[in-house]
Amino acid sequence: MSTVTLRIWRGTEDEGSFEEYSIERNPGMVVLDAVHKVQAEQAPDLACRWNCKAGKCGSCSAEINGMPKLMCMTRLDDLPEDKPIMVQPLKTFRTIKDLVTDVSWNYAVKKKIKPFKPRKPDAPDGTWRMKQVDVERVQEFRKCIECFLCQDVCHVLRDHEKYDEFIGPRFLIYTAGLEMNPLDTEDRISDLKKRDGIGYCNITKCCTVVCPEHIKITDNGIIPMKERVVDEFYDPLTRLFRIFKPSKKSKAEESS
Amino acid sequence: MTAWAEHEYDVLIIGAGGAGLRAAIEASSTGARVGVVCKSLLGKAHTVMAEGGMAAAMANVDDRDGWTTHFADTMRGGQYLNNWRMAELHAKEAPDRVNELEAWGAVMDRTPDGRINQRNFGGHRYPRLAHVGDRTGLEMIRTLQDHGIHQGFEVHMEVTVTDLVKDGSRIAGAFAYEREHGRFVFFKARAIVLATGGLGRCYRITSNSWEGTGDGHSLAYHAGAQMRDMEFLQFHPTGMVWPPSVRGILVTEGVRGEGGILKDKDGRRFMFDDIPDAYAHQTADNEEEGWRYIRGDKEARRPPELLTRDHVARCINRQIKSNMGSPNGGVYLDIAWIKEHITDHTGHIKKKLPSMYHQFKELAGVDITEEPMEVGPTVHYAMGGILVDPETQMTTVDGLFAAGECAAGLHGANRLGGNSLSDLIVFGKRAGEYAAKYAVEHGDVHPDMAAVERARLEAEMPFDHPDGENAFSIQNDLQSLMQDNVGIVRTESEMQQAITGIDSLKQRMESCGTGGNRDYNPGWHTALDLKPLLTISEMIARSAESRKESRGAHHREDYPDKDEQEGRLITIIEKADDGGMSLTKQELPPIREDLVAIIEENQKK
């Protein structure tokens, strides 16, 4: 019977160490299974989060061999067999215990972003009409499962700790999803620049690389938002033009 | 240090899935002080996993649809054991609730003329499921979450309720503990809504997450509420079977809705073999007609793969039992075959079923655009649950409400796919509305504080025996017991074995213990899960033993047919004065005459 060795962080933000556990390996096993096996057989108080075990809820984020990943979607078969698998909590957020981190900052950030505000319904029965092609981009961002892996990897948060000035890639595409929603009438461009720190993003695309939903965070979300910020703040011509074009959305929508 | 922290609300909502969040939004809109507690982080509840869609007769795709047909479909699917008033309200109100989600920011798939698109699902006569690819639940929960955070209710995440507390016969509060440091919390509340979801974790093979331990069912029962129909447990026909680590994970019915077919080990399409009489006139009798239906031909009848879940699950079970299944104990579900009809079938499948594509690619190494999937039944949904008033969702305990999967009545003996997500928003709204009203009308409560103290001692018990038996092993044994004895096909002797087995597991629970400290300790949590798991398992086994007929999701080998007399009765369970489980039968109220006419009309079609 083949076994697999894991080195799992045990402890809190301030103190702890990597502990080694060896378990029996089953076909098709993912890292989350391995962690659960350790929990059930050797360390019942080993803390981790999970819900769906199918990459749908974004609960089981961790750093596996140094890479931010979902534990439930990382197969042991895809990791090198000759050395222990390192499993540790997301670095960007405070470790509560073992693999569980305090992600409450993300919930606070979202609350600050202006909510969806739809235009008046298109039809007398109170419903709207939208073309599938016009909603597809927004649907891409709405695939987000809030695993916060992109937040974890982004250097502006991870290394520079700009928690007060930068909302991170997850909330840049959340904002993009609202801004690009054909029904929305709110304006969040000024917030993006002044409060949310979109300027800190220097398009390294690390966020896009780790996104388990394969959302093109940078190309499809952040860059178009940066363009809108530029349009609105640095281009008097565009602004003048806007006075004659009531819809704030139309220009960026047509040009992309 | 006080033994617990306290919070006070007009309405406390236990659960932050679709039902809980919808209830919270509604209750807050009345100006009530509302608190929500949930075991996981916000946005991670089971609802996030729902795939296929939510059923609402909006008639965007087929204008022949309407609430009457949806009502009739739901009743027939439930084999007429449904609470007819709930089925009526659900069919009538679902379209408004779905449209409301759009007003709150949901972005659903569109029809060519720009409305919300709707897809076919088993048991629904017309394309009826509003959806977003195969991640409809995510869209629902995110919409309610993102709208909800601006409505003024407070959310307590990673907090688990272990007991309800009363003031005489009225509900008065809930005792809970928070994960991070294991601190206790008491929520005083004038009204409480249970929206705790399902109970699949008492089985080994299930599509449910760790949260699905039937807490709400158990909390309500121990608080004195009546339960109904606990024998009706839906086995979803298509769960993954290979590799072992993914066994039970759901494969959406949407695969069959998009043309997926079921085949045995020889590649034979077996679903044409057995079509129930009640559905014969609506079901295609050849492959060509079935395919036309999938492509939207209104003259064509549905393929047999889209028959109700109870039936499809039993057909699959039969293939597996008679050694006609696939190598790993399932059957084949094939969507790749549509390449015979569609030129860009790869693109089509990836667009329509993106998360299924990824799920199989990443977890099983199977490319569903080229190869068939291996699937088998998995425990999925509890039709039974807490008995509620159809209008208000109040349980038989004053001030205690229930909505969503933990409440019962809408689905009868078998739930149609897509009728749960719509159930959440229709009855979540009602529960929130009436709970807030109740809180205003009934004023302050005085919780029995001695009961709070008892709840605290009970919650601490596992630490009293640090060397006691590991809770995980007791949980595993229970899961095997239920899987092996109270499955798709049931017999008297097996169920009695289950009941005896549960008794001895209860003994083991008493001495089970946990080491470590209180900080985020899964061993402790699992120990506390045992009480609800054992309570619901016993309810399921006892109810199943008592129903001596086969109907919907409940199939008895020793009573293989429907029984007209039994078919008029629902099974009621409640806690007896001596602490034991009392089981009685209750006659269903007669269906209102105009609704009978609707049912008869639809049976002819």
Ligand SMILES: Cc1cc2nc3c(=O)[nH]c(=O)nc-3n(C[C@H](O)[C@H](O)[C@H](O)COP(=O)(O)OP(=O)(O)OC[C@H]3O[C@@H](n4cnc5c(N)ncnc54)[C@H](O)[C@@H]3O)c2cc1C
């Ligand atoms: C994989 C899958 C796919 C599905 N697809 C569909 C579909 O396409 N269409 C459809 O209609 N239905 C579908 N269903 C069914 C549907 O998703 C569920 O029935 C529904 O989401 C249940 O919602 P709910 O609000 O009742 O509870 P849940 O979403 O399960 O939420 C329960 C909440 O209660 C909380 N809770 C539980 N116990 C406690 C406690 N003790 N203390 C505090 N909080 C507690 C949990 O933390 C959670 O927040 C699917 C189910 C699964 C598993």
Ligand code: SF4
């Ligand atoms: S592209 Fe921008 S947001 Fe993404 S990781 Fe790099 S700096 Fe951060």
Ligand code: SF4
């Ligand atoms: S954008 Fe991707 S990586 Fe970031 S939180 Fe969402 S799903 Fe996770």
Ligand code: FES
């Ligand atoms: S457990 Fe849900 S994403 Fe891993």
